[in-house]
Amino acid sequence: MLDKIIDTGKKSTRDGFGAGLAALGKTHPEVVALCADLIGSLKMQDFIDAHPERFFQVGIAEANMMGIAAGLATAGKIPFTGTFANFSTGRVYDQIRQSIAYSHKNVKVCASHAGLTLGEDGATHQILEDMGMMKMLPGFTVINPCDYHQTKAATIAIADHHGPVYLRFGRPGWPNFTAADQKFEIGKALLLNEGTDVSIFATGHMVWRAVEAAKQLAVEGISVELINIHTIKPLDEEAILASVSKTKCAVSAEEHQRNGGLGDSIAQVLTQHLPSPLEYVAVNDSFGESGKATELLDKYGLGVVDIVAAAKKAISRK
Amino acid sequence: MADIQKLKRVASQVRRDIIRQTHYCASGHPGGSLGCTDFFTALYFEIMDHDPSFNMDAKNEDVFFLSNGHISPVWYSILAHSGYFPVKELATFRNINSRLQGHPATHEGLPGIRVASGSLGQGPSVAIGVALAKKLNKDDKLVFALAGDGELQEGQIWEAAMFAAHHKVDNLILTVDWNGQQIDGPNDEVITLGDLPAKWESFGWEVMHLEDGNDMEAVVNTLNAAKAKTGNGKPIVILMKTEMGYGVDFMQGTHKWHGKAPNAEQTENALSQLEETLGDYPYPYQG
Numbered sequence: 001m002l003d004k005i006i007d008t009g010k011k012s013t014r015d016g017f018g019a020g021l022a023a024l025g026k027t028h029p030e031v032v033a034l035c036a037d038l039i040g041s042l043k044m045q046d047f048i049d050a051h052p053e054r055f056f057q058v059g060i061a062e063a064n065m066m067g068i069a070a071g072l073a074t075a076g077k078i079p080f081t082g083t084f085a086n087f088s089t090g091r092v093y094d095q096i097r098q099s100i101a102y103s104h105k106n107v108k109v110c111a112s113h114a115g116l117t118l119g120e121d122g123a124t125h126q127i128l129e130d131m132g133m134m135k136m137l138p139g140f141t142v143i144n145p146c147d148y149h150q151t152k153a154a155t156i157a158i159a160d161h162h163g164p165v166y167l168r169f170g171r172p173g174w175p176n177f178t179a180a181d182q183k184f185e186i187g188k189a190l191l192l193n194e195g196t197d198v199s200i201f202a203t204g205h206m207v208w209r210a211v212e213a214a215k216q217l218a219v220e221g222i223s224v225e226l227i228n229i230h231t232i233k234p235l236d237e238e239a240i241l242a243s244v245s246k247t248k249c250a251v252s253a254e255e256h257q258r259n260g261g262l263g264d265s266i267a268q269v270l271t272q273h274l275p276s277p278l279e280y281v282a283v284n285d286s287f288g289e290s291g292k293a294t295e296l297l298d299k300y301g302l303g304v305v306d307i308v309a310a311a312k313k314a315i316s317r318k
Numbered sequence: 319m320a321d322i323q324k325l326k327r328v329a330s331q332v333r334r335d336i337i338r339q340t341h342y343c344a345s346g347h348p349g350g351s352l353g354c355t356d357f358f359t360a361l362y363f364e365i366m367d368h369d370p371s372f373n374m375d376a377k378n379e380d381v382f383f384l385s386n387g388h389i390s391p392v393w394y395s396i397l398a399h400s401g402y403f404p405v406k407e408l409a410t411f412r413n414i415n416s417r418l419q420g421h422p423a424t425h426e427g428l429p430g431i432r433v434a435s436g437s438l439g440q441g442p443s444v445a446i447g448v449a450l451a452k453k454l455n456k457d458d459k460l461v462f463a464l465a466g467d468g469e470l471q472e473g474q475i476w477e478a479a480m481f482a483a484h485h486k487v488d489n490l491i492l493t494v495d496w497n498g499q500q501i502d503g504p505n506d507e508v509i510t511l512g513d514l515p516a517k518w519e520s521f522g523w524e525v526m527h528l529e530d531g532n533d534m535e536a537v538v539n540t541l542n543a544a545k546a547k548t549g550n551g552k553p554i555v556i557l558m559k560t561e562m563g564y565g566v567d568f569m570q571g572t573h574k575w576h577g578k579a580p581n582a583e584q585t586e587n588a589l590s591q592l593e594e595t596l597g598d599y600p601y602p603y604q605g
Contacts, residue, residue, distance in 0.1 A: 058481060059477075059484075061480070063443070064478050064481055066443070067444045068443050068444070068446050070433055070444045071443065071445060072447040072450060073447070074433060075375050075452065076375040076377070102425060103432075103434045
């Protein structure tokens with residue numbers, strides 16, 4: 001299966017969001033969009049050109065944006081908010097918590113430039129705590145798609161989901177390897193490769209790196225079961241347990257702090273049902289810094305080499 | 319022509335409900351609730367075209383958002399007397415398993431509430447969202463909101479103010495409960511609001527003054543005048559002067575009753591000053 005996974009050309013996940021939003025503009029008349037002075041960065045122009053009356057520029061005022069989205073949702077619209085991930089979460093956490101999560105509003109918080117791969121703007125903007133923050137809110141669905149095609153499909157899928165969603169994606173061009181016509185199922189883990197020695201659960205940009213790691217491990221005779229967890233919450237616990245029952249050890253890989261992200265979610269499941277060795281590939285409680293996307297990932301422990309090492313370590317702990 | 323006497327009778331009962339709700343659970347916010355009773359009464363019983371059978375999307379009806387959610391007692395009483403839910407349910411205020419949460423919430427499905435509030439500064443934004451949807455839907459009904467004066471210290475209020483003016487959200491009427499008080503003292507001692515009318519004017523709003531928000535006739539007249547100003551390209555703000563604790567002599571003229579419930583003796587005293595007009599709900603809750 002691994003040899004069928006091929007990079008068809010780099011495109012950014014944020015472009016996938018823009019394409020998905022534009023598609024929704026045609027099919028879902030109740031979809032509206034809001035942006036906090038970052039239309040270009042969020043790739044929202046296509047939607048805006050086609051449906052200018054359904055777009056609201058809120059300026060650099062993200063708290064107001066979240067409240068307005070809650071109001072639009074109350075009145076039956078399906079609002080998609082757009083800004084950087086750090087501004088979509090920490091900055092407006094109470095607004096999201098009270099006006100959206102607790103009030104169960106059908107708002108889609110679409111968060112771009114997440115993680116280290118935001119690059120040169122540096123740590124003030126490189127949010128690494130967002131998946132943790134958002135998964136802790138009751139009722140929120142948290143999705144981190146792996147490439148352009150998956151982000152487009154996810155964007156479209158969440159419009160038909162009833163309830164608040166946090167959709168997280170990134171800035172850089174990134175290998176695009178999933179199917180253009182995929183049907184995105186919220187909450188369903190995707191098996192990319194069947195294996196027996198170790199389960200690698202990856203999310204977002206790290207899925208491609210996990211593919212590369214799995215290919216390297218295969219050469220060394222290590223059989224990796226590779227699973228794409230695009231939905232951090234609700235977590236596909238069944239798929240995780242089924243895989244680890246077989247392989248007996250696991251690795252999690254995410255562009256996020258080791259605290260509170262995918263690794264911790266998986267640990268919670270394993271601890272309760274199937275205590276097994278789990279190795280984390282995540283940022284080790286550090287802020288980021290300016291740099292290029294790939295060199296940053298490598299510097300902060302999110303390299304292919306790190307996934308390979310984690311897999312071997314997990315296996316050794318069996 | 320509004321029946322001012324009828325509205326005053328409703329307000330008197332609502333004030334009794336506020337005292338009793340907060341007393342029985344020994345918590346809650348009577349001061350601001352009493353101060354805004356006349357406003358709520360006028361809004362729900364005279365001004366707004368609203369449907370107590372309650373549709374969350376408020377399509378084709380006027381809609382109200384309470385941003386300073388701590389004055390839930392007055393809102394709950396008004397909603398109950400308007401027919402949104404049984405008056406007797408007021409006896410469950412702040413109890414466990416109740417729909418009448420300490421601060422308004424949608425979580426338990428209490429009819430009349432469309433968003434949670436309590437953490438300040440958020441209501442005007444939500445109100446704007448509904449107002450925008452009404453424009454998209456070609457729904458010419460209005461959006462009303464109430465915010466506290468201390469609440470205007472929250473930055474999000476001014477984000478909302480800038481947006482509403484820029485985007486000409488002229489189907490929105492925001493009222494500020496300008497009682498001059500907040501938890502730690504008068505606004506001017508905590509963080510002065512400065513020249514409040516000038517602030518709103520400079521933010522591009524149509525500013526209206528309601529010098530006595532506890533004069534029912536003045537409240538009705540001002541709200542009607544505000545309605546007449548909608549649709550002219552500017553959002554409207556009513557700076558409504560009220561007295562915290564209005565209707566209960568020992569609660570007036572002080573900020574002490576912002577979040578303090580009256581004890582048995584104080585409750586008896588307060589109720590002796592307020593005519594029972596629509597019937598006190600039984601306590602404890604019978605079901």
